[in-house]
Amino acid sequence: MSISRRAALAAPAILLAARAGAQGAFPQRPVRMVVPYTPGGVSDITARLMAEPLAAAWGQAVPVENRAGADGVIGTDVVAKAAPDGHTLGLVSVAHPVNAAFYRLPFDTMRDFSFVTQTTATPLVLCAPRSFAPNTPAELVDHAKRNPGVTFAGTGGVVRLAPVLFAQRTGIRLEYVPYRGSSQAHPDLIAGRVNIMFDTVPAALAHIQSGALKAIATTGARRSAQLPDVPTVAESLLPGFEASTWGMVIAPAGLPGPVLSKLHADCVAAMRNPTVVERHRTLGADIVTSDPDSLRSFVQAELTKWGEAARAAGVELQNAR
Template structure:
């Protein structure tokens, strides 16, 4: 991950709230139970990672750290609860790339930059471009030629979020359209992908790795910045003729805007420290995730860059904000 210089993004009202928080409260954080709101259903990567971090922070902080799933509107409902919470660190959130994608696709009840403190990027998961073994294209360049030759003929499976927008970004860089075929999730899309009822898909590494290793799908490239250790022969999209192409899903700890600096730093530092434990590394690896553990400054700048990137993709694809 590349992070740029720090940007001051906290709203004035939130800063005022932070100033009235007693210094003693900052020094003794946390002094009560901490709640982490996961705005997605149980069992997903964000939920599993949030529970793993909560499990490790509970004995460290000597306070209960509990996870609450608050779903709805692709994560907007739970995120809104975090935005409206008191800026004291007792209510946090654990969001995915949808946090940035939602800002590009939907009108939200909050400002994704100004109404949150992004505390740490916890993990990153790359996407992989896959197709059926007998699909005509065997490389990114092959696929690009097919798309250019017959715009609209090549179909891609869309399950929302970065999976959808990565395909739109690729089509824009190729300079010709692909046809979007929506699915509710990977489990619904994969049989059609394997059966050649849809041509290609950008999906998360954990979702497709078993199919790749089992020969049911072939991988054309990864959207990561570098090649993946688990698939070292697989090129990146960027090195396949599309410099700068990068897309991933990720997980981040957030809080409401105006969190006092010492509290924000403690949460980020303590969470990042857990990522160095072997048991945590193993659990992350099982999710296909690469631990990150960034500072609040780096995290805020990363999310800002993600917002800019996905907004540009949505605009280029002509997708109307809902």
Template sequence: MISLSSLLHRGRASAAALALLACAAAAQTPLPGRPITLVVPYPPGGSADILARMVGERLGHQLGQTVVVENKAGAGTAIGAKAVADAAPDGHTLLLGTVSSQAINPAMTKVGYDPLRNFATVSPLASIPFVLVANPAAPMRSVAEVIAQAKAMPGAVGYASAGPGTSNHLAGELLASAAGVKLLHVPYRGSAPALADVLAGHVPLMFDLQSTAVPNIRTGKLKAIAVTGTQRSALLPEVPTVGESGLPGYEVSAWFGIFAPAGLPAPVLDKLGAAFAAILRTPEMEKRLRDLGAEPDTRSREAFDSYVRSEVSRYAGVVRSAGLAP
């Protein structure tokens, strides 16, 4: 005869087993059917926002779910990035992160999150190189001539940027450090006014995103000195890289990737990573990215994660050596 206590013990054991099975099933069922929010830490209309809407639409088709793009701008990308870092790690909140949100801004100021510990890397997306451009009247036509001018006139050769701590500001700091010269940083409130003053001849140089530089180069309003990627640009094949121009190893780009809150279960991470990889492999997406002046980033998630870690370390060093830390 089975005692009452034995039955109760068996009942508790069965309940515990069922609970474990339910937890395991939940862990193996990525992304229940509610909308995914893709947070963009910038205002609408910029490169990050356009990219988010392109991939968000295709992610929705890929997963059969609604993807909502939400702009959370402010504090130099910190507001949107922190909102994702603090979200539940269930795959329903993602960040379109950039070199600014994941590497530069955390090095420059207290952002309320750790770019490595508080995020899981989901997928690379794309990168846009910068072009070192000059006003046509400027005497410099090569990186060597920029360096020579800076050595002859320390701190007098100016370059415009979108503001302190922006990627085109730090592109100049990296070049100055690599060449052992001092350049004059001329910050503006955004890329548009900075570019306007270079076009007008008030500042001779600027590291401008390829996507906005190319039209002005083709019409002769600017002259291209060098591109900042590791390889020559398909849009400007005749323009050398900074690395080719006497500073080997120099590389700066505005890169974009997808990040999730740390602790995202492996099945969800794998499913999302595979979905983004499939999106980036389509000829249509490749064409649309290149039309934006961007290069598709098809490296593995692991390789991109390693690259992000190296960028966090590199920009922390640049900010320290340039005296830009708070």
């Protein structure tokens, strides 16, 4: 057989092999991790901690890009509109489903994304000034029924909606007092000018440890490692109640199956890196990973839960800025 004949016969096989190699050779360039929040928060820290083991596994740089604005909408939109090839990821929080209850979004919360894995879960803590009489969720409910006008400090997002969800489930009425952030709310809470707050454990922990505030309950699926003696709302009053902040890795919709599988496996491995686990422990965040299908179902359930709470709170949709 002539050389040209052999080459002609071999060409289709070579082409198929080249295509298969190209499809399997992920990543082929640096993989950017978009964090749609300002530097220094849990999502930003998680992304930067993941970047090192992912870069080592992939042999490619994993630059973290902060694209803050509109409570995460701007950066999340960057992920939604990126090429679905796995080279753009996002590290988002519970704000992803919650934002659908507050904003007219430039993307669809479910349809426009591939869900890679959950990364963390951080419970809230129901806290109050030492002078506030109730010490348990049941006592709070009884107090609110006998004393209309119990107030809660809220800073937006899940910190605003968690008390609404609690009130819905217990049949009480709570009055919302808005604040721009925890640091603005805490002085009024400590002084008793506002009655309760569902804050993140890391934000409230120092005040609880100093005795300025008391912890009535936490809101995770299990007790907080930082407040192990404080019962959860679920175990003390409302089975199944959960209102946590959390993180997850997302990518644009339409990601090829093999790429999604590799991203999932490698991101889970990165989150289980001992250095990553220990750093999150100091932040009060539990490592929680999940497969793409169960994560999609979880996000859909969060979207429904927080949407119902927002409607109960009378939240009106705004344009994302």
